[in-house]
Amino acid sequence: MSSVFYKDGSTPIRVGKIVCVGRNYPEHAKEMHVELPDEPVLFLKPSSALLRDGGRIVIPPFSSNLHHEVELVVLIGRGGKGIRRVHALTHVGGYGVGLDMTLRDVQAEAKRKGLPWVVAKGFDTSAPVSAFAPAASVPDPHDLRLALKVNGQVRQQSSTSRMLFRIDELVSYISERFTLEEGDLIFTGTPEGVGRVVSGDVLEASAESVASLTVSVA
Ligand code: MG
Numbered sequence: 001m002s003s004v005f006y007k008d009g010s011t012p013i014r015v016g017k018i019v020c021v022g023r024n025y026p027e028h029a030k031e032m033h034v035e036l037p038d039e040p041v042l043f044l045k046p047s048s049a050l051l052r053d054g055g056r057i058v059i060p061p062f063s064s065n066l067h068h069e070v071e072l073v074v075l076i077g078r079g080g081k082g083i084r085r086v087h088a089l090t091h092v093g094g095y096g097v098g099l100d101m102t103l104r105d106v107q108a109e110a111k112r113k114g115l116p117w118v119v120a121k122g123f124d125t126s127a128p129v130s131a132f133a134p135a136a137s138v139p140d141p142h143d144l145r146l147a148l149k150v151n152g153q154v155r156q157q158s159s160t161s162r163m164l165f166r167i168d169e170l171v172s173y174i175s176e177r178f179t180l181e182e183g184d185l186i187f188t189g190t191p192e193g194v195g196r197v198v199s200g201d202v203l204e205a206s207a208e209s210v211a212s213l214t215v216s217v218a
Contacts, residue, residue, distance in 0.1 A: 002047040004075065004185070006094055007131045007211075013075065013093075016181045018045040018127055019174050020071075020100055024164050024189025031192050040165045040173050043117050045100075045187075049127040056218040057125045059199070063103035066217065068197055069190035070148035070156045070205045072141065073098040074167060075132045079181040088171035091180065094132030095141055097207040099148075099215070100187050101126040104196070129185065130205070130213035138210055141167055149204045150197060158191030160207070 003012035022041035023029045029036050051057065059066050077093020100121065107120035138144075141160060148156040165173070170186060197203065197217050206212040 002050060004050070004096070004129055004183075005131045007133050013183045015047045015050060016184045017178065018047060018049065018185045018187065019178065020045060020121065020187040021165065021170060021189040025158065025162050025191040026164060027158070027162065027192035028190055028194065031194070036164065040170060042174065042177070043121055045122040045127050049122050049124060051125045051128040051215060053128075053130055053213050053215070055125065055128060055215050057101055057128065057215055058218045060103070060123050063106050065103065065105040066197055067102045067104045067194050068148060068150065068155065068203060069100040069102055069194050070146055071098050071100050071187045071190050072144060072146060072160050072207050073129055073132075074171070074186040074188060076180050076182060076184040076186070077135065079179065079184070080175055081179040083172050083175040083180065085168045085172040088168035089135070091171055092135045092167070093182070094134050095138050095207065095210055096130040096132040097146070097205045097211040097213050098127060098129040098185075098187055099203060099205055099213070100190060101128065102194075127187070128213055128215045130211040133210045144208045144210060146191060147206050148193070150201050155195055156191055156193035158193075160188075162191060163188060
């Protein structure tokens with residue numbers, strides 16, 4: 001699929017591009033032994049990577065180390081280029097929760113060789129996302145508890161208040177580099193606690209009561 005839905009509506013929203021932010025939580029940068037960035041670290045996933053609630057993540061044959069990264073996901077409701085920070089949140093249509101599924105072995109190899117992360121991050125089923133809560137129903141997107149359980153056990157738990165670059169800054173920064181269009185998604189980075197999942201695991205992600213998502217590993 002290449003579309004997402006609002007919680008209260010049935011009209012599919014076509015997804016254009018998926019922009020992801022790396023190293024946006026200090027505790028995650030620390031566990032990965034990487035420096036805190038001076039400006040947002042960006043990468044892209046193709047829209048063909050999307051997976052809906054209830055779907056199954058497929059580990060490709062060229063990897064044996066699939067990691068979970070739970071993230072708040074921003075759905076762009078109104079596009080723009082060079083969006084000013086002060087207006088940035090008015091371009092957000094909704095908030096959801098997603099998993100930036102990562103082939104950690106493929107990524108480590110790419111890092112070692114100085115190559116792009118695109119295969120490690122953009123493989124089919126690497127972007128499970130929930131339905132989206134309309135932005136107007138979320139009083140403060142920077143005060144949401146993010147959590148991920150694997151087989152009922154908590155693996156990641158943090159708050160979006162811990163983000164290094166906040167949503168308005170990200171929307172503004174990204175829109176200076178890529179024109180944002182209605183239906184684009186922004187994965188805003190993962191907190192600490194990333195780890196491996198294997199075939200048969202069930203992943204339950206949530207952004208407080210705003211959004212929830214359950215997927216399994218095939
Ligand atoms: Mg991530």
